[in-house]
Amino acid sequence: MSAAHTAGESIIAGLQDALAYAQGDMERGQAHTVCVPDAIDVKAIRERQGLTQADFAKRHGFALNSIRNWEQGRRRPEGPARLLLLIIDREPEAVRRALTG
Structure with a gap:
């Protein structure tokens, strides 16, 4: 076979x-239920990585305006963006490996 x-x-x-x-x-x-928290502190995640807003956006494929809006509370990350931010926070090296091939 x-x-x-x-x-x-x-x-x-x-x-x-x-x-x-x-x-x-x-x-x-x-x-299986995926539990992603409603509140994601984008600024804290970015600062733990030591990146500017522009560098964080570029590294992870986000629009710079999205990062700004999330950090200033004008908008909240939704759906896949929230999940990706959670993974970036908890497993940044895995994300880096995935994005650099």
């Missing part, structure tokens, strides 16, 4: 388990 065949079977089995779980069969899967 080839590795591709085995991988394909594994993917199909996983999808079947997910479908069964979604239909109420709690024996065939489990749900």
Whole structure:
């Protein structure tokens, strides 16, 4: 049996388990909840890295205006930005490795 065949079977089995779980069969899967805090202190994260607003934005792919607005309380990071900021804060080296290839 080839590795591709085995991988394909594994993917199909996983999808079947997910479908069964979604239909109420709690024996065939489990749900995972990602908990990202509502409040993210962007300025504190940036300062822990010793970066200016411009450098932080450039390093992590954010718009400079977003950093400014978040830090000044005019806006709040939402969705994926909040998650990325949390990872930047907790695992900055992992983010650096991912972004530098």
